[in-house]
Every structure is written in C-alpha cells, then in structure tokens.
Amino acid sequence: MSSNSIRILAGNSHPALSKLIAKRLGTELANVTVTKYSNQETAVTIGESVRDEDVYVIQSGCGEINDHLMEMLIMISACKTASARRITAVLPCFPYARQDRKDKSRAPISAKLVANMLSVAGADHVITMDLHASQIQGFFDCPVDNLYGEPSVLRYIRENVPDWRNAIIVSPDAGGAKRATSIADHLDLDFALIHKERKKANEVSRMVLVGDVKDKVAILVDDMADTCGTLGLAAKTLMDNGASSVYAIVIHGVLSGKALEVINNSVLTRVVVTNTIPHAEKKKQCPKLDTIDVSAVLAEAIRRTHNGESVSYLFGHAAI
Amino acid sequence: MRNAKLFAGTSHLTLAERVAAHLGAELAPLSLRRYTNRETTADLGCSVREKDVYILQSGSMTTNDHLMEALIMVSAARLASARKITVVMPYFPYSKQSKKKKRRGAISGKLVASMLTVAGADHVITMDLHASQMAGFFTIPVDNLLSEPTIARWLADNVLRSGDGSGTPGAEGVVVVAKNAGGAKRVTALADRLGTSFALIHTDNAPSTRPFSRTPSTVALHTLPPTLRGPGMFADAVSGIPIASPRAQSPLCEPPSRGSQTDMDLQTIVDTPAARASAHGRARAKSKSDRKGKTPADALPPAQRAAFYMSPVMPAEEHPPEPEALDIDNVPTPPAAAAEISEMLNRSDDDDDDDDIDDSRLMEMVNTPVNEKAVNGAPTSYAAAAAASTATHNSGALVRAIASIQEQRALAVPVSRRSTFTSGMQRITSGTHLQSDPPLQPPVAVTSWRKKRNARITLIGDVRGKLVLLLDDMIDHPSSFLTAAEHLMVHCGARAVYIVASHGLFSGSSMGEIEICPYVHRVIVTNSFPIPDELTSASSKLVQIDISPVLAEAIRRNHNGESISYLFDRNPY
Numbered sequence: 033m034s035s036n037s038i039r040i041l042a043g044n045s046h047p048a049l050s051k052l053i054a055k056r057l058g059t060e061l062a063n064v065t066v067t068k069y070s071n072q073e074t075a076v077t078i079g080e081s082v083r084d085e086d087v088y089v090i091q092s093g094c095g096e097i098n099d100h101l102m103e104m105l106i107m108i109s110a111c112k113t114a115s116a117r118r119i120t121a122v123l124p125c126f127p128y129a130r131q132d133r134k135d136k137s138r139a140p141i142s143a144k145l146v147a148n149m150l151s152v153a154g155a156d157h158v159i160t161m162d163l164h165a166s167q168i169q170g171f172f173d174c175p176v177d178n179l180y181g182e183p184s185v186l187r188y189i190r191e192n193v194p195d196w197r198n199a200i201i202v203s204p205d206a207g208g209a210k211r212a213t214s215i216a217d218h219l220d221l222d223f224a225l226i227h228k229e230r231k232k233a234n235e236v237s238r239m240v241l242v243g244d245v246k247d248k249v250a251i252l253v254d255d256m257a258d259t260c261g262t263l264g265l266a267a268k269t270l271m272d273n274g275a276s277s278v279y280a281i282v283i284h285g286v287l288s289g290k291a292l293e294v295i296n297n298s299v300l301t302r303v304v305v306t307n308t309i310p311h312a313e314k315k316k317q318c319p320k321l322d323t324i325d326v327s328a329v330l331a332e333a334i335r336r337t338h339n340g341e342s343v344s345y346l347f348g349h350a351a352i
Numbered sequence: 353m354r355n356a357k358l359f360a361g362t363s364h365l366t367l368a369e370r371v372a373a374h375l376g377a378e379l380a381p382l383s384l385r386r387y388t389n390r391e392t393t394a395d396l397g398c399s400v401r402e403k404d405v406y407i408l409q410s411g412s413m414t415t416n417d418h419l420m421e422a423l424i425m426v427s428a429a430r431l432a433s434a435r436k437i438t439v440v441m442p443y444f445p446y447s448k449q450s451k452k453k454k455r456r457g458a459i460s461g462k463l464v465a466s467m468l469t470v471a472g473a474d475h476v477i478t479m480d481l482h483a484s485q486m487a488g489f490f491t492i493p494v495d496n497l498l499s500e501p502t503i504a505r506w507l508a509d510n511v512l513r514s515g516d517g518s519g520t521p522g523a524e525g526v527v528v529v530a531k532n533a534g535g536a537k538r539v540t541a542l543a544d545r546l547g548t549s550f551a552l553i554h555t556d557n558a559p560s561t562r563p564f565s566r567t568p569s570t571v572a573l574h575t576l577p578p579t580l581r582g583p584g585m586f587a588d589a590v591s592g593i594p595i596a597s598p599r600a601q602s603p604l605c606e607p608p609s610r611g612s613q614t615d616m617d618l619q620t621i622v623d624t625p626a627a628r629a630s631a632h633g634r635a636r637a638k639s640k641s642d643r644k645g646k647t648p649a650d651a652l653p654p655a656q657r658a659a660f661y662m663s664p665v666m667p668a669e670e671h672p673p674e675p676e677a678l679d680i681d682n683v684p685t686p687p688a689a690a691a692e693i694s695e696m697l698n699r700s701d702d703d704d705d706d707d708d709i710d711d712s713r714l715m716e717m718v719n720t721p722v723n724e725k726a727v728n729g730a731p732t733s734y735a736a737a738a739a740a741s742t743a744t745h746n747s748g749a750l751v752r753a754i755a756s757i758q759e760q761r762a763l764a765v766p767v768s769r770r771s772t773f774t775s776g777m778q779r780i781t782s783g784t785h786l787q788s789d790p791p792l793q794p795p796v797a798v799t800s801w802r803k804k805r806n807a808r809i810t811l812i813g814d815v816r817g818k819l820v821l822l823l824d825d826m827i828d829h830p831s832s833f834l835t836a837a838e839h840l841m842v843h844c845g846a847r848a849v850y851i852v853a854s855h856g857l858f859s860g861s862s863m864g865e866i867e868i869c870p871y872v873h874r875v876i877v878t879n880s881f882p883i884p885d886e887l888t889s890a891s892s893k894l895v896q897i898d899i900s901p902v903l904a905e906a907i908r909r910n911h912n913g914e915s916i917s918y919l920f921d922r923n924p925y
Contacts (some may be wrong), residue, residue, distance in 0.1 A: 042529040129430065132485045132488060133483075133484040133485045133487055133488065134484070134487055134496065135484070135918030136917075137920065138917070139918070141487060141488040144488035147488075165451075165483065166452065166487045167450050167451050167483045167485035167486060167488070168461035168485065168488070169451060169452050169459060170450060170451065170459040170461060170465075170485075170489050171488045171489065172486070176452075178452070203533075203536075205476075205537075206536035206537040206539070206540045207536070207537045209530075209533035209534070209536035209552065210532075210534045210536075211536075212533070213533040213554055213556075216554075216556070217556050220556075220812070223533075223810075223812065224812060225533075225536060225552055225553055225812060227540050227550070241551060242550075242812045242813045243550065243812045243813075259384040265746070283705065342455075344455035344456070346830075347455065
C-alpha cells in the first residue's frame with residue numbers, strides 16, 4: 033500500500049464533515065457528481081481515476097437515509113468497477129443500526145441487510161463510530177473498525193462542564209448502563225441509572241431513578257438521541273430528584289421530529305452531540321445544542337488504515 | 353411428528369430425551385464414533401430422505417468436540433437428502449465471543465454461525481443468546497427462545513409466593529440485582545415481569561483500563577534487570593506487596609515500585625485535570641491500603657506467599673498464618689509456581705465488562721499437563737484439587753475438594769478478603785498477553801493489584817431486608833457473583849442471595865466455591881447446559897429448572913409451521 037494514494041469520496045449526507053476530514057488529511061475531496069434521474073434514480077459519476085487507489089467513501093446515515101445509502105452503494109460499486117485497489121466505507125453514523133435484532137417476533141434485522149448490501153456492493157473495509165450494538169461488527173465478513181466517541185466525550189466534559197468533579201453520570205436507560213459506567217469510571221465519578229418503562233416506540237411512560245443525584249451536576253450519556261422525549265423526561269426526573277443542573281451528551285444526535293422544541297422547553301442546560309450527523313441548521317434554532325468535533329478521530333482512523341498502522345490507539349485516546 | 357427425525361448429539365442426552373418425550377417421539381438411531389486419532393464420525397441409523405431433521409446439541413465442557421459432532425451430523429443429514437435441517441442448541445457455544453473486545457479480538461460466535469450454515473443447517477433454534485444481536489450473524493432463520501418466562505414462573509411459584517402465611521417474601525420482599533452494568537436490561541425485564549424492584553452493582557475498576565497506565569509499564573520493563581523477569585518475579589508481583597507497602601526489602605520488589613515511579617513521571621507528562629484526579633484517587637487508595645497494614649501473607653517467602661493467596665481457605669486475620677496451615681509440600685518451585693498460579697486464578701471470572709472473560713479458559717488449555725500431574729498426585733490441598741478439576745473437569749476431584757473444604761471450614765475466612773485477592777490476581781493471569789507480550793509483565797501485575805485495591809463496589813438501589821435475586825445470563829466461574837453476594841449481604845443488609853442464571857456452566861471448582869460461600873443461599877439455573885450428576889448431587893444449593901418443554905414446543909411449532917412468538921412471554925405448559 034505504499035505507492036497508491038488516498039482518495040476521499042464524499043456523499044451528500046454530510047459534506048461539512050467530509051471536508052473537515054479531507055482538510056485534516058491534507059487532501060482534497062475527489063471529484064464526484066451525484067445526479068438524480070427524473071424518476072428519482074440516483075446516478076454517480078466519479079470525476080477522476082481511482083484505478084489502483086485506496087478509496088474511502090464517506091457517508092453518514094442521516095436525513096434522507098435511504099437515498100444516502102443508495103448513493104453510497106452506487107459510489108462503492110462504481111469504484112469497484114473502476115478498479116480501485118481497496119474500498120473503505122466510512123459511516124460515521126451507521127444507518128439502520130437500531131434494527132440489529134429480532135426484538136419482536138418477525139422483526140427484520142435490517143442492520144444485517146445493510147451490512148450485506150455494503151459487502152455485495154464491493155466494500156472491503158468499514159469504518160464506523162459507536163455502533164448501537166458492537167455485535168454489528170459480526171454482521172460483516174469484512175473487517176470493521178468501530179471507533180469510539182468516548183475519548184472525545186471525556187475531553188469535552190473535562191474542558192467544558194464547569195464543576196465536573198461534582199458531576200454524576202446518568203444513563204437514561206438500562207441498556208446504556210455500560211456506556212455510562214465506563215465514562216464514570218474514567219472520570220472517577222458516581223453513576224446513576226434511569227429505568228423507563230416503554231409502552232410504545234418513542235413514547236415513554238414511567239421513569240424510576242436509581243442512584244443519588246442530589247445537588248450534583250447530572251450528565252446524561254447515551255449513544256443516540258432521536259426525538260429527545262427520553263432525554264427531556266430524564267432531565268425532569270433528575271431535577272425532581274434534586275440535581276443542580278442537567279447536561280446531556282450523545283454521540284449521534286439524530287434530533288428528528290420535535291426534538292429541538294423538546295430540548296428548548298426542557299430543563300436541560302446543554303445538549304452536546306458529535307458531528308457524525310449534520311446539525312448546523314438545528315443549532316440556530318436551539319441555542320442549547322453544542323458540538324463535539326470527531327472529524328479528527330475519523331481522519332486519523334483513515335490515515336492509520338491507509339498506512340497500515342494500528343487503529344486501536346484511538347479507542348482510548350482522543351485525536352487532537 | 354410426521355416426517356421428522358430427532359437426532360441427539362452426545363453433549364446433553366438427558367435433555368434430548370426429555371425433549372423427545374415431550375414431543376411423543378423417539379430419538380432416531382445414530383452412531384457417533386471416534387477414530388483412534390480422535391476424529392469424530394457420525395452414522396445416521398435411519399433414512400432421512402425428504403424428512404425434517406432436528407439435531408439437538410448443546411454447548412458443553414468439551415465444546416469443540418461437540419460442535420464438530422453437530423457439524424458432522426448436519427453435514428451427514430445434508431448429504432443424505434434431508435429436506436430441512438434444524439439445529440437445536442440450547443446453549444450456543446462461543447456465544448460470549450460475540451463482539452470484538454476492543455482490539456484485535458475474534459468474533460468467534462460469528463465463525464460458529466458461519467460454520468453451521470456452511471455445514472448445511474437451514475434453521476437454528478437456541479436459547480438466551482448472550483447478545484440477541486447474534487441472530488444477525490446467520491443468513492438462516494434463528495429462533496432465540498427465552499427461558500425468562502419459565503424462570504419467572506418458577507420464581508413466582510417457589511420464591512415470591514406470598515399471602516399464604518408461609519413466610520415467603522412476596523414481590524415487595526424481593527429485589528432483582530445485576531452484578532454489572534451490562535446486565536441492567538436483563539434485570540429490569542425480569543423485575544418488570546415479577547413486579548419487583550431492581551438494583552445494580554457497579555464495580556469501579558477504571559485505573560487499569562486508563563490509557564496512560566500502559567505506557568509507563570513498558571518503560572518500566574526496559575529498565576528491569578533481566579533476572580527480574582522470571583517466574584519468581586511474577587509470583588512476587590502477584591502478592592502485590594511492593595505496592596501495598598514501600599517497606600519491602602527484597603530486590604524482587606524493586607520493579608513494581610519503579611512502576612509507581614514511572615507513574616509519577618507520567619503524571620507530569622499527562623498533566624491534564626483527569627490525570628491529576630486519577631493520581632489523586634490512586635494516592636487515596638494507596639494510603640488506605642497502607643493503613644490496612646501487612647497481610648498475613650507478607651511474612652511468607654514469595655513462593656509460599658503465592659500459594660497462600662491461591663488457597664481460598666485463608667486463616668482469619670486474628671490467627672497469623674502458621675506455615676503448617678499451608679500445604680507447603682504441594683507448593684511448587686518457582687517456575688512451576690507460575691504455571692500453577694495462572695491455573696488457579698482461572699477460578700475467578702472477571703466479566704464485569706465482558707472484556708476479559710475468555711482469557712481464563714484459554715489458560716486452562718495451556719496448562720493441562722500440570723493439572724494431570726496434580727490429579728495423579730492425589731491432591732490433598734484445595735488448591736491442587738481445584739486446579740486439577742479446573743482443567744480436566746474432573747468432578748471426582750471436585751467432590752473431594754468440596755469435602756476437604758468442608759473439613760477445613762472452621763478455618764474459613766471472611767470471604768471478603770479471599771474474593772478480593774482472587775479477583776485481584778485474576779487480571780494478572782488473564783493474560784495470554786502475559787506470555788505473548790512480555791514487556792507488560794511485571795507492571796501489569798502492579799496495575800492490576802492497584803486496580804483491585806482501588807476497586808469500589810457500589811450498589812445502586814436498595815436491597816435492605818430483601819431477598820436478592822442476583823441475575824445474569826450465565827454463570828461459570830462464580831467469583832464475581834460471590835463478591836457481589838458478599839457485598840449485598842455484608843454491606844447492604846440483604847436478607848438472602850439467590851443466584852439466578854439461564855445457563856449454568858460451573859466449570860472447574862465453581863460449584864465448590866459456591867457451596868462454601870456463606871452469602872449465597874441458592875443457585876437457580878436451567879438445564880440448558882449439561883452439568884455432571886456428581887456436581888448436582890454434591891451441591892446443596894443448586895436448583896435446575898427444566899426447560900425441555902420450551903424446546904419441545906418450539907420444535908413442534910416449527911415443524912407444524914406455527915408461530916413461535918407465543919413462547920416469548922408464556923410457558924408452554
């Protein structure tokens with residue numbers, strides 16, 4: 033892998049992040065044109081040679097998720113037929129990651145389907161971040177590097193949460209307890225758990241707090257925030273139990289539907305998300321939003337993959 | 353069942369017979385043999401052409417043999433023109449290896465899934481997968497059955513039952529507890545089903561996982577004189593004395609203190625608030641351990657000291673150890689000691705965060721010869737007996753071990769210290785990297801010692817005066833359960849602790865350890881995994897719930913094309 037060079041191809045899902053990554057790598061985004069036929073089919077033209085190159089296709093799972101997925105598959109396939117040496121799919125936010133098991137009878141495992149589609153299209157390697165369940169790595173037959181936002185989150189807390197030593201890390205549901213305890217351990221902080229009894233999807237009923245948050249800065253930690261109903265209610269539960277203020281830190285801020293309204297009206301002091309999903313517009317409507325930039329982590333992973341260096345360093349360290 | 357043939361592998365015949373009985377069918381004739389070179393061969397004893405074939409095989413203590421057996425049976429059925437082949441694996445082997453553990457781990461669960469598919473299976477029926485996402489490893493349909501309804505009903509009938517004046521606690525008197533954060537979801541599900549409250553145990557063991565603890569370790573190694581890298585060094589590091597107290601005289605103690613030296617160096621390098629905070633935390637823990645003063649073992653020479661910590665039967669604090677109390681005859685010379693130690697330490701599991709569970713099993717394989725020797729040598733100490741049974745699963749040795757433990761029970765100790773020590777040492781050996789990655793050797797031991805010294809167990813929730821159901825999906829080496837149980841009983845005022853798990857593996861001396869632990873009153877598991885009769889009859893605490901009706905019903909419904917989902921929240925009978 034010495035003679036060939038990096039080619040970064042960016043999809044339309046998150047141009048800002050792609051540019052940041054390319055800038056960090058000291059390279060330009062490759063020239064790609066994506067058009068749509070009148071019947072809404074996606075068409076891709078790769079504007080420069082990728083023959084025998086090390087190609088990275090960046091596309092996040094957000095917005096028009098199916099269009100973006102299709103776009104990525106077509107780009108991968110185009111590179112494959114154009115004799116790229118190796119194609120790596122970079123998915124900062126893995127689409128369909130929440131459909132990773134048969135949680136109900138006859139539920140599809142769509143994450144597996146996406147994994148198969150990527151492989152079939154021609155991806156040789158996948159780089160992603162904070163998979164909803166790390167077992168998704170096993171859905172692929174090709175190598176998957178699952179990066180962690182955790183080091184960046186830790187750094188954010190240390191640098192931006194005033195009085196973080198008096199904080200308590202709270203998981204808004206039982207499934208996220210492990211993630212929260214890991215962060216609590218690293219910061220040497222206490223940990224609490226909120227159990228919600230969910231009746232319907234995206235609708236929360238009763239919340240029970242386990243642990244003591246009195247007079248502490250509560251930091252809610254989760255991997256994904258969608259409608260933010262959970263976060264809003266969790267914040268309220270925490271304030272009712274005597275927390276002095278409530279932060280929320282999420283890796284993937286989908287923030288769909290009424291999320292911004294919910295955040296604005298909630299008792300949350302700040303909602304921090306990483307830029308795996310674009311939210312520049314949303315920030316204007318919601319002053320409580322704050323960003324952790326993870327482009328450095330992704331760029332570094334790409335650089336290390338290209339140079340054949342170990343990626344595991346990034347699991348414990350934030351790329352600066 | 354018409355047009356169906358039920359074949360049973362040798363892993364768990366009792367369960368297979370029960371399933372067959374529930375189905376009103378007979379197990380089909382099958383001959384499984386071994387060539388002299390231990391290759392397995394299967395010979396289906398009846399025609400399966402155009403039949404639906406069901407192959408029952410659970411994971412077991414000889415996992416690889418039984419897995420191979422299942423694959424060969426599937427392949428044989430496929431070649432014999434079976435119409436559809438369903439593999440029924442109540443305990444799915446390798447299911448704990450379902451994700452990459454941070455760096456360079458293999459996802460062996462996926463490999464097993466691929467192997468079954470390649471062999472020709474069309475459908476898989478299993479139960480309580482360690483991670484339900486594993487269903488996505490297959491390209492064929494997977495039915496992941498749940499034992500929870502069966503277990504919940506048993507608990508409701510036999511433990512919770514209240515209002516009849518029999519003194520049973522009822523839902524208010526019971527609390528379901530997870531021993532680590534990863535099990536929180538499972539626990540809340542059972543608590544919701546039973547209508548009880550729940551709690552969570554959190555063990556803060558961060559220091560050793562902090563990234564910067566690695567770098568200085570490597571540095572420390574390069575500064576070591578070569579003579580200090582041998583097994584003797586290892587044994588000494590196990591006891592952890594150098595860290596606990598700086599007063600150690602032996603030159604052997606030098607490297608660990610260097611380790612702390614480099615730690616200090618590092619603090620200046622990584623001068624972030626966090627580094628300072630953690631340094632502060634370590635200092636706190638250190639001064640605490642200093643206050644605690646010498647452990648009785650400190651008085652012993654290194655090799656004996658290692659043996660001392662290995663032995664679960666530790667003299668109580670008031671009685672300083674008589675050398676006679678230890679089985680000095682059986683204390684091996686230093687090189688052997690290193691092997692033996694790693695063996696012993698396997699008894700504890702440390703899957704708090706799922707990250708280092710399987711290292712111990714690996715060590716067992718590596719060290720088999722040592723143990724065979726121990727078996728032949730008619731072990732007299734618990735240490736040797738347990739070591740023997742750990743590797744060979746020699747239940748006879750275990751029964752003897754239990755007996756010898758019970759004799760020595762007068763000496764038995766506040767398990768608190770024992771469990772702390774064993775778990776402290778576990779980390780040290782959990783390392784194949786110890787052997788494959790020598791640079792980390794002595795310092796790793798150092799960090800791990802500090803780690804456990806520093807480990808805080810915190811209960812989140814309330815268990816005072818309640819009966820605790822300590823729940824996880826499987827129980828193998830019980831040390832993390834026992835540590836949790838002790839914490840619940842001693843510090844949190846629990847009334848009693850019942851361990852509840854779907855799969856009971858109980859390898860090695862696990863059952864013996866549970867048996868002598870005064871803080872655990874019952875162990876409730878299903879019969880998905882084969883447990884030798886000697887073990888079940890030797891244990892007074894074990895309860896096995898029969899899940900064969902669930903499996904039988906799943907097979908029946910599958911065969912008749914009926915929905916399985918009925919079984920997810922109801923009992924089949």
